[in-house]
Amino acid sequence: VVTYRMGSVLQYCTGVEEAKVKLEKSEKENEELRKQLVAAKDAYRKLQDTKKSEKDRRMSELYESKTKTTQQLLREQKEKKRLADRYNKQNKRLSMQEDKATRLEIENARLREELQNTSITITEEDEPSTTTSEVSTAHEDDDNASPRTDTVKLRNWLVYKNLNEKDLKYELGKLLTLRGESHRSKIPEAYKQKYGADIMDDISKIIKRGNVLELVDGLFKTRAKYDGYCIRDIVTSRSNKIAAVEVAEILCCRNVNELQLISHEYKKMYGKEMKDAVYKLSNGKTYQNIVNNMFMFRRNDNETTNKLKIAAKIKGDVEFLMDTNIKWKNFDNKRKLMNMILGNNKQYVQDLNSLFFKESSKNLIDFVDEAIGEKSTSGNWVKIRIEFCSDLCDFYARKIQIAGDDGWNKGINARE
Numbered sequence: 001v002v003t004y005r006m007g008s009v010l011q012y013c014t015g016v017e018e019a020k021v022k023l024e025k026s027e028k029e030n031e032e033l034r035k036q037l038v039a040a041k042d043a044y045r046k047l048q049d050t051k052k053s054e055k056d057r058r059m060s061e062l063y064e065s066k067t068k069t070t071q072q073l074l075r076e077q078k079e080k081k082r083l084a085d086r087y088n089k090q091n092k093r094l095s096m097q098e099d100k101a102t103r104l105e106i107e108n109a110r111l112r113e114e115l116q117n118t119s120i121t122i123t124e125e126d127e128p129s130t131t132t133s134e135v136s137t138a139h140e141d142d143d144n145a146s147p148r149t150d151t152v153k154l155r156n157w158l159v160y161k162n163l164n165e166k167d168l169k170y171e172l173g174k175l176l177t178l179r180g181e182s183h184r185s186k187i188p189e190a191y192k193q194k195y196g197a198d199i200m201d202d203i204s205k206i207i208k209r210g211n212v213l214e215l216v217d218g219l220f221k222t223r224a225k226y227d228g229y230c231i232r233d234i235v236t237s238r239s240n241k242i243a244a245v246e247v248a249e250i251l252c253c254r255n256v257n258e259l260q261l262i263s264h265e266y267k268k269m270y271g272k273e274m275k276d277a278v279y280k281l282s283n284g285k286t287y288q289n290i291v292n293n294m295f296m297f298r299r300n301d302n303e304t305t306n307k308l309k310i311a312a313k314i315k316g317d318v319e320f321l322m323d324t325n326i327k328w329k330n331f332d333n334k335r336k337l338m339n340m341i342l343g344n345n346k347q348y349v350q351d352l353n354s355l356f357f358k359e360s361s362k363n364l365i366d367f368v369d370e371a372i373g374e375k376s377t378s379g380n381w382v383k384i385r386i387e388f389c390s391d392l393c394d395f396y397a398r399k400i401q402i403a404g405d406d407g408w409n410k411g412i413n414a415r416e
Contacts, residue, residue: 147186150175151194154187158202169212170201176219185222224261225269227254231262235277244281244377245384249399251278252342252385256297263295286334286378290342298343310348318355321367328371334378337371341382344405349389 019196157163157171176184191199200217207213218226227250234246266274275295279288317340320326326333341349353364360367365383372379388395 089299120305125340142207145179145183147183147190148194149192150179150183150187151199154199154202155195156189158199163206165206165208168203168206172216173212175214179225184219185225188220222261222265224258225265227258227262228266228269228274231266231274231277235281240281241377244278245380247278247281248384249382251294252381253388253395255345259294260297282377284377285331286376287381289335290338290378290381293339293343294356308350314348314352314355317352318359321356321364322360337368338382340377341385346389346392349386353386353390 010234153175157168163171179187188199191197199220203216204213207216218229222230231247231250234243240247251262254262263274266272275291278295279291282288320340321335328334328337340352344352356362356364356367365386368382368386372382
């Protein structure tokens with residue numbers, strides 16, 4: 001019995017030890033699992049935080065993108081509204097101008113009708129005598145002359161009295177040189193309204209051809225219209241190089257307002273832009289730059305009236321021209337020279353030429369020949385502008401002399 005009990009006690013103690021060992025092992029495994037659980041929870045928390053921050057960033061970017069898109073749409077809507085308002089204002093202004101043009105057209109038609117109804121009918125009984133002495137007295141009432149009264153005189157000379165060529169030339173020269181440009185230019189229209197005929201057609205029946213016929217035709221035009229006619233004749237009947245120089249003798253001697261009028265008359269007569277015709281006369285980069293600038297119709301005529309500022313600018317330009325380090329083959333330097341001469345008014349160019357001669361003892365025209373070249377088309381434009389601005393009377397006197405040497409005087413001598 002004792003032995004049995006001792007065995008039982010021994011078995012119990014051994015089981016307790018094993019249980020303790022198992023318990024310790026389980027506790028260790030439990031601790032390890034707790035640590036793993038904590039690590040897993042930390043990892044999960046970090047993952048959630050990362051996802052949340054990424055989501056917040058994406059939401060922030062999306063919000064900013066939508067905000068920018070909304071702002072862009074608002075700006076576009078505002079711009080569309082501004083353009084629509086501007087378009088409506090322009091349409092309204094255009095409509096007003098069209099209404100005004102319509103009213104003026106109706107008024108002009110009414111005035112033409114009144115003029116036609118109240119015009120004086122010329123009859124045989126109203127004609128004066130056909131003697132030369134009486135014809136010469138026809139200019140005594142010049143102070144009260146009008147285009148309509150002049151058409152009566154012209155009709156008498158051309159149709160009723162049928163003057164010979166010599167007398168008609170004398171009377172036309174005397175009449176037209178006593179009339180101003182605005183007066184003369186209205187005579188052909190008044191003649192056509194009154195008699196239904198073209199005045200130049202009637203004149204050319206007596207004066208068949210010659211310089212006088214061309215001169216009379218020119219005197220019946222406004223200066224801008226005649227310049228446009230001459231430019232058209234030059235660009236269509238001369239070689240490009242010659243035409244470029246002859247056109248310059250017109251355009252380089254006109255101010256901005258006159259250039260605009262010539263361009264307007266050219267398009268009105270021929271349905272084309274004058275700039276395009278002039279631009280094609282040369283392929284030179286400097287020449288085409290000159291034409292582009294000229295037909296922007298801007299010149300430094302009214303940039304400043306301060307004499308000190310103008311004098312300082314002239315002095316600066318002269319210093320630039322006298323700088324021996326300047327390379328004149330460079331396009332920018334040539335463009336600056338062209339704008340210096342062609343982009344300023346007559347008085348500025350005249351003062352520039354005088355100061356340059358004073359400082360360098362050299363003529364500005366000779367300098368242009370040296371810098372740009374004697375045969376340069378753009379150089380010729382600049383030289384013509386300098387000649388015109390320096391001495392207008394001398395410039396035209398030499399043109400008349402050259403014209404005489406080219407055949408005018410020869411033709412007169414041959415006829416004599």
